[in-house]
Amino acid sequence: MFRFSSIKDYHNALLNGQTTCVETVHYYVSQIKTAAHLNAYIEVFEQDAIARATELDNARKQNGMQGKLHGVVVGLKDVICYKGKTLTASSKILAGFTSLFNATVVDKLLAEGAIIIGRQNCDEFAMGSSNENSAYGPVLNHADNTRVPGGSSGGSAVAVQADLCMISLGSDTGGSVRQPADFCGIVGLKPTYGRISRYGLIAYASSFDQIGIFATNTEDVAIALEVISGADEFDSTVSNQPAPVCDFTEETGKKYKLAYFKEALEHPGLDPEIKAATEAFIKTLTAAGHDVQAVDFELLDYIIPTYYILTTAEASSNLSRYDGVKYGHRSSKPYEDLADFYKNNRSEGFGDEVKRRIMLGTFVLSAGYYDAYYTKAQRVRNMLRRKTQVVFNQFDAIISPTVPSPAFKISEKSNDPIEMYLADIYTVFANLVGIPGISLPLFKHSTGMPFGMQVMTSEMNEVPLLRLSKRLMQMAGLE
């Protein structure tokens, strides 16, 4: 019987002939069918995946195992282009849209032998924190089916949580990888802004968006990151620095200097158990010889407003392309003029949360309000960035809870957009300043739900981040 624990073990099993790529794909297809009620996948590429697995099995017999992700079964959030496949961002406005090309990350995955198993459910246009804003309906948390999986990459998180693929790629604009990873008890990494090409990623807020990785362990995250990172002539925002290669055997005895924001742990919205678990872990770290210090962060209450001003502004601009002319939904309603034609197409195609954000973004960018809202938020963003540089002059990493509460009940917060936004209070910081952040599934709540701890390092420092992450996982007895 196939059982996945890590890419390394899986590769050993392939080399020893204990399993094959074809057998593995059959296993995941059957897993996905059994778990259909979770609604994690919108579409499964069963025939393609089996054909690809057959090719890989044959190639391995002839030439040995080629590719860092040989036979690794990967799921893609429904915002990442895979040529010839439907791509909708879980929105009615893109119903039936077919990708004309591969996202750069997909080309890189395929070049290293990965098998793409399917397209995963998410919040519409990656806007949401609970995966309840999807045209395909909500995704259920596998640990408790009455609870949300988090969002916006909820389907991608549940797919790894419920063993419906080995790794998933999602996107993280304000926490959309780390927050669902926290709610589902898995590892979720948002790399540095500019680490990974976004060519072929549907845009939400372009100065924030980054493709992220879900896996069950830190080493698998590191392998996937190495494969999908790096310069791309189709995306000029990608750094030219070489892809991060993580050797986990180095620096095993290093004592870290870690900071945490005092205001984050004293925040009134923080669940008392999460606070206690984080504080206890800080004590464990200190006892193990690491230097953990509280740092003032008086701007905490301003990061969500800053985030919503800037991201909705960028979204209102990015989503103006959905007009129903070259692609996307076209209404059959009669219209008076061109503006009405656009309005009909867009109003029928977009869901409520997307409309709310387009409206707010239009407001903060409109004449007369631009300086008071948009420019002000850009100034606060600069303050945050300066503050971050000061912290990283003294510390190796910043730790915090990932989310202030464990996974909440379905429809518990869906009527209150602001309540929902506050679920991102600890995660949006990394996107505002462009640094990498990871959620590690270290803890369990009395509700039975898992929850995580977030670790952030300075930009382009994914390798130290992953090494530290592995140490923390080991301290919690997890790796």
Place this chain on the structure above:
Amino acid sequence: MEITDSVFEQLANLSRLSFSEEEKQHIKSDLQRMVSFIEKLDEVDIADVPPLLFMSNAVNVWREDEVRGSVSNSEALQNAPQHDEAFFQVPKVIKK
């Protein structure tokens, strides 16, 4: 800042969205709450901090200006709601 009916209508028009009366009440009240929420930034003393405009430190990423193939005509039309063999078709927008 109060989101009045006229502000709401103007934003909806700029956003190229239309709302039924019922939707309008609902979205307008959400928008009012969201605007009040982001106005919390008024408390921050930003002094002389300039706005952050770009996330990347890169300056002028150059490449050669070479002509290359892109998608074919038929591929480009593939996702269009309405097209003929060569063109996207759009409604008549000029009135007599």
